[in-house]
Amino acid sequence: MGHVLRLENGNIVYDGLLSSKEKATIDDILNALRDEIPEIEDVLKKKYGKSVLYKYYLGKFLGDLLLKYNISIVERKQFWDEIKTLVTEEERIRKEGVKSETRSFYGQCYRLSLYDKEIVEKLSWRQWQDILDRVRNREDERIFEWIRNTDGKIREDDWREFEKALHLYLKKKDTSVFDDDELFAIYDSIMEMCKYWRINFLDFKKEFPQSAKIKSKARRSKKYQSECYRIKRETRKALNEEIFSLAFNNALK
Numbered sequence: 001m002g003h004v005l006r007l008e009n010g011n012i013v014y015d016g017l018l019s020s021k022e023k024a025t026i027d028d029i030l031n032a033l034r035d036e037i038p039e040i041e042d043v044l045k046k047k048y049g050k051s052v053l054y055k056y057y058l059g060k061f062l063g064d065l066l067l068k069y070n071i072s073i074v075e076r077k078q079f080w081d082e083i084k085t086l087v088t089e090e091e092r093i094r095k096e097g098v099k100s101e102t103r104s105f106y107g108q109c110y111r112l113s114l115y116d117k118e119i120v121e122k123l124s125w126r127q128w129q130d131i132l133d134r135v136r137n138r139e140d141e142r143i144f145e146w147i148r149n150t151d152g153k154i155r156e157d158d159w160r161e162f163e164k165a166l167h168l169y170l171k172k173k174d175t176s177v178f179d180d181d182e183l184f185a186i187y188d189s190i191m192e193m194c195k196y197w198r199i200n201f202l203d204f205k206k207e208f209p210q211s212a213k214i215k216s217k218a219r220r221s222k223k224y225q226s227e228c229y230r231i232k233r234e235t236r237k238a239l240n241e242e243i244f245s246l247a248f249n250n251a252l253k
Contacts, residue, residue: 029069033087036065041088052112052125059113062106080106108132119148127159137166140175146187154191161194165225189239193228196244197221204252213252224251 040061048054065071071079083106101107112120112128120128131138138144154162169190175183201221205214213220227247232239 030082030086033065033083037083037087050125052120052123052128053117055109055125055128056112056117056120058106059109059111062110063113066110076107076110077101077104080104080110102135103133115144116148119144122147122150123154123159124156126156127154130159130163134163134167136170137163139170140183142175142180142183143187145180146184149184155198157198158191158194161197161221161225162191164222165190165194165228168222168225169229185238193225193239193244196241197224197248200244200248220251224248227251 041058044054044057048057066076066079069079080101081104084104108129111132123131131143166187169186178186201217204211208214224247227250228239228243231243231246235243237243
């Protein structure tokens, strides 16, 4: 499959010189995929809608294809691109990058399928995209056990802030020095930090609905997170409400 380059005017353009046997093999695979992919996508869509389980079971199917067609790790990105460009009837408009498979829709579905279904159902597809996009945030795979153990669903807005805050926290950090309880406590404290921001910024908006600071929410959120970590370092304390309060006030100055 490493020879297909792109679709041009309805015709497949190949990369490099192929023997007639190699070209026939690639054509056979593409023709098979043109039947298999739209069919499985349609079946899963009818059963699961656009939910995360649609992506999870699609990923299971894609994993079978990797084995069936002997697709190597280095060929995966191109394989996903070929499905997107030459095979699927679904419109995939999200920008996925050129070289890395990190943001590839089909690559993410496959990666999702490698986790326990119990973990998968804890997050929405958008939340999974956030963590699958941020390789550093999931480098320590214990985060998925933490997700498994969270109570109920995590709010979309809390999760977005958590992902950004975790990315900031992990700079120059080696989480392997923490045991499970220590690491999970860090995740918990970062999530509490994000919830504090959401609740208190909403209160601020209600109290000062005309404030120009509301329009700079993203910038002030980033400042709030930085301030939380700065105060934590300087006081040598674990993240707590006192730190959150000081950081929030500083972020809104």
